[in-house]
Amino acid sequence: MSSLxxxxxxxxxxxxxxxxxxxxxxxxxxxxxxxxxxxxTSVKREADAAALLxxxxxxxxxxxxxxxxxxxxxxxxxxxxxxLATGAAPAPMSAPAAPDDHAFRTALAGQVSMDxxxxxxxxxxxxxxxxxxxxxxxxxxxxIRVSYPSAPLDARQLQIWGxxxxxxxxxxxxxxxxxxxxxxxxxxxFRELNKMAGRLRDGDLTARAxxxxxxxxxxxxxxxxxxxxxxDTLVRAQRSFIADASHQLRTPLTALRLSLDxxxxxxxxxxxxxxxxxxxxxxxxxxRLVNGLLTxxxxxATISAPESLNVAELIGQRLDAWRGVAADRGVELNPDHxxxxxxxxxxxxxxxxxxxxxxxxxxxxxxxxxxxxxxxRREQDRAVIEVCDQGPxxxxxxxxxxFDRFWRGQGRTGPSGSGLGLAIVKQLVTDDGGxxxxxxxxxxxxxxxxxxxxxxxx
Amino acid sequence: xxxxxxxxxxxxxxxxxxxxARYGYDVTAVRTGAEALAAEPADLVLLDxxxxxxxxxxxxxxxxxxxDVPIIVISARADEVDRVVGLEIGADDYVSxxxxxxxxxxxxxxxxRRVRPAEAxxxxxxxxxxxxxxxxxxxxxxxxxxxxxxxxPKEYDLLSFLAEAPGAALTxxxxxxxxxxxxxxxxxxxxxxxxxxxxRKLGDAAVVETVRGVGxxxxxxQ
Numbered sequence: 001m002s003s004l005x006x007x008x009x010x011x012x013x014x015x016x017x018x019x020x021x022x023x024x025x026x027x028x029x030x031x032x033x034x035x036x037x038x039x040x041t042s043v044k045r046e047a048d049a050a051a052l053l054x055x056x057x058x059x060x061x062x063x064x065x066x067x068x069x070x071x072x073x074x075x076x077x078x079x080x081x082x083x084l085a086t087g088a089a090p091a092p093m094s095a096p097a098a099p100d101d102h103a104f105r106t107a108l109a110g111q112v113s114m115d116x117x118x119x120x121x122x123x124x125x126x127x128x129x130x131x132x133x134x135x136x137x138x139x140x141x142x143x144i145r146v147s148y149p150s151a152p153l154d155a156r157q158l159q160i161w162g163x164x165x166x167x168x169x170x171x172x173x174x175x176x177x178x179x180x181x182x183x184x185x186x187x188x189x190f191r192e193l194n195k196m197a198g199r200l201r202d203g204d205l206t207a208r209a210x211x212x213x214x215x216x217x218x219x220x221x222x223x224x225x226x227x228x229x230x231x232d233t234l235v236r237a238q239r240s241f242i243a244d245a246s247h248q249l250r251t252p253l254t255a256l257r258l259s260l261d262x263x264x265x266x267x268x269x270x271x272x273x274x275x276x277x278x279x280x281x282x283x284x285x286x287x288r289l290v291n292g293l294l295t296x297x298x299x300x301a302t303i304s305a306p307e308s309l310n311v312a313e314l315i316g317q318r319l320d321a322w323r324g325v326a327a328d329r330g331v332e333l334n335p336d337h338x339x340x341x342x343x344x345x346x347x348x349x350x351x352x353x354x355x356x357x358x359x360x361x362x363x364x365x366x367x368x369x370x371x372x373x374x375x376x377r378r379e380q381d382r383a384v385i386e387v388c389d390q391g392p393x394x395x396x397x398x399x400x401x402x403f404d405r406f407w408r409g410q411g412r413t414g415p416s417g418s419g420l421g422l423a424i425v426k427q428l429v430t431d432d433g434g435x436x437x438x439x440x441x442x443x444x445x446x447x448x449x450x451x452x453x454x455x456x457x458x
Numbered sequence: 459x460x461x462x463x464x465x466x467x468x469x470x471x472x473x474x475x476x477x478x479a480r481y482g483y484d485v486t487a488v489r490t491g492a493e494a495l496a497a498e499p500a501d502l503v504l505l506d507x508x509x510x511x512x513x514x515x516x517x518x519x520x521x522x523x524x525x526d527v528p529i530i531v532i533s534a535r536a537d538e539v540d541r542v543v544g545l546e547i548g549a550d551d552y553v554s555x556x557x558x559x560x561x562x563x564x565x566x567x568x569x570x571r572r573v574r575p576a577e578a579x580x581x582x583x584x585x586x587x588x589x590x591x592x593x594x595x596x597x598x599x600x601x602x603x604x605x606x607x608x609x610x611p612k613e614y615d616l617l618s619f620l621a622e623a624p625g626a627a628l629t630x631x632x633x634x635x636x637x638x639x640x641x642x643x644x645x646x647x648x649x650x651x652x653x654x655x656x657x658r659k660l661g662d663a664a665v666v667e668t669v670r671g672v673g674x675x676x677x678x679x680q
Contacts, residue, residue: 246535251534254467254470254556255467256556259473261559265559280672281670287631321648
């Protein structure tokens with residue numbers, strides 16, 4: 001699941017959770033208040049009735065009061081107690097527990113007392129309500145105290161909350177599934193666009209995205225298609241320019257070369273011959289420049305999918321190819337691989353050309369019996385190749401310009417160098433998403449450092 | 459020897475005609491594919507691929523279907539693909555522009571020798587340096603002062619190509635193309651290695667001279 005998908009699902013679930021909380025919690029609080037209110041009302045009614053019986057003061061009324069208290073205790077979890085102003089219980093009722101508690105005292109003082117607190121009569125938390133019983137003259141003759149436990153109320157409340165919680169979880173689960181479904185639908189166009197962009201990167205310039213889905217993705221798809229169209233046109237233009245330029249430039253060079261040959265065959269003057277040789281060399285040099293520029297332009301216009309290559313193996317092949325030349329100049333080529341299985345991502349053929357150009361320079365500038373070291377190692381997510389020589393090296397200002405087109409180090413790679421070798425190296429490495437840099441080697445020579453993306457075993 | 463030159467650039471036609479005439483080739487030049495197909499049969503065809511009226515490859519295919527006249531394709535496009543296609547549809551060799559007169563002659567001689575060994579001059583042996591150096595092209599052998607030289611195949615090919623145009627400066631690019639059948643920009647160090655080996659083996663009989671800024675030339679005292 002992509003990150004955008006997950007975020008969408010999380011935000012769906014979060015929204016639903018907030019909505020459930022906003023609707024449920026206030027309602028639940030109101031409900032709690034209502035449950036307590038109901039209990040309070042019924043307890044008050046019961047207490048008022050009992051107070052009336054108590055205030056009458058005759059034996060039958062007290063008998064009735066005693067029966068009422070008995071019935072109350074039997075039918076509800078609560079308990080009804082009565083005291084006379086004297087502190088004694090009205091016969092035939094038994095003496096209540098805690099006959100001089102706060103509730104009784106308040107009621108005997110003529111006030112109604114109602115509190116949710118510890119009820120001594122039932123030995124647990126609950127509602128304790130006491131009302132005064134007054135005779136006809138309004139004098140307080142006794143008090144009725146009703147104790148009603150809160151446990152059943154709490155249980156009921158827990159039940160309601162529990163039910164609501166289960167419901168909320170169920171709704172959230174459904175919301176998550178629906179969210180995942182919608183998120184996948186919503187991000188499908190992005191996956192399509194990504195697939196298309198990948199094909200584009202691999203060089204398939206005809207890749208186009210389907211312009212469907214919501215307005216935003218449709219706009220993005222259209223923009224991407226336009227960009228692909230532009231790239232396609234530019235690359236085509238550059239490719240045809242390369243073909244045209246190579247034809248247009250090489251044709252007059254051929255005519256010039258042939259004319260010079262004809263002149264050379266027609267004159268015997270050795271001085272003229274020297275001039276003609278000179279002119280021929282210039283034509284050849286110009287041809288090489290044209291070839292170099294076209295190679296560079298071709299490298300710029302070529303898009304190909306990088307592949308995973310074994311670095312040590314590839315370097316080995318190139319070193320074998322160069323060993324003869326190096327031996328001719330008394331130069332030793334020395335590979336140094338930290339990891340023989342190191343893989344790098346590079347377009348087919350480009351790393352070979354990069355190594356050829358770099359090795360050619362390194363061997364060219366090496367003094368006799370010098371060593372050129374080619375090392376490779378892994379650095380984080382990069383495969384790093386370093387080619388170090390023991391030549392004269394470069395100053396910092398030379399290093400900063402060495403990758404420029406047509407730059408040639410003073411007396412380094414000879415007059416036949418085109419000044420394009422390192423420019424081509426940079427172009428090829430950059431095309432593959434890598435970097436190339438120059439540094440001073442441990443022995444004072446030049447180190448070319450090529451870092452390519454780390455490859456993966458198929 | 460009659461050579462049919464199919465090329466649309468007039469300056470190249472003029473220079474090449476004069477240059478080849480000096481070495482005894484009779485050049486008929488045409489500027490379009492249609493004229494090339496209508497022209498009199500020649501002993502060898504030099505065919506440029508960039509023609510104004512039709513694809514040079516079609517001309518090549520048509521000429522090949524008529525007979526076995528040797529065809530050397532010349533092109534300003536040095537693409538590997540072009541070379542492969544050109545050779546595939548019947549061309550005998552492929553020369554990239556730009557080239558010099560002696561370079562194209564060397565290629566023509568090599569092609570004629572390869573295509574028509576029976577008609578090739580003499581017994582197939584070529585004697586250079588007053589007889590000190592003898593190249594037996596049929597057996598691909600080289601004798602120096604009567605002893606056979608042990609040459610690697612590429613060394614033989616290199617000497618053989620240089621000997622097609624003794625005294626002429628040949629560019630590194632043309633030598634690479636003729637001997638290694640590869641056109642490539644960049645280092646041509648492989649060539650230097652083989653030149654070095656050849657110099658050691660030839661001794662003083664023939665000198666492979668470096669032409670500064672151009673390439674190499676085989677110098678032999680006749």
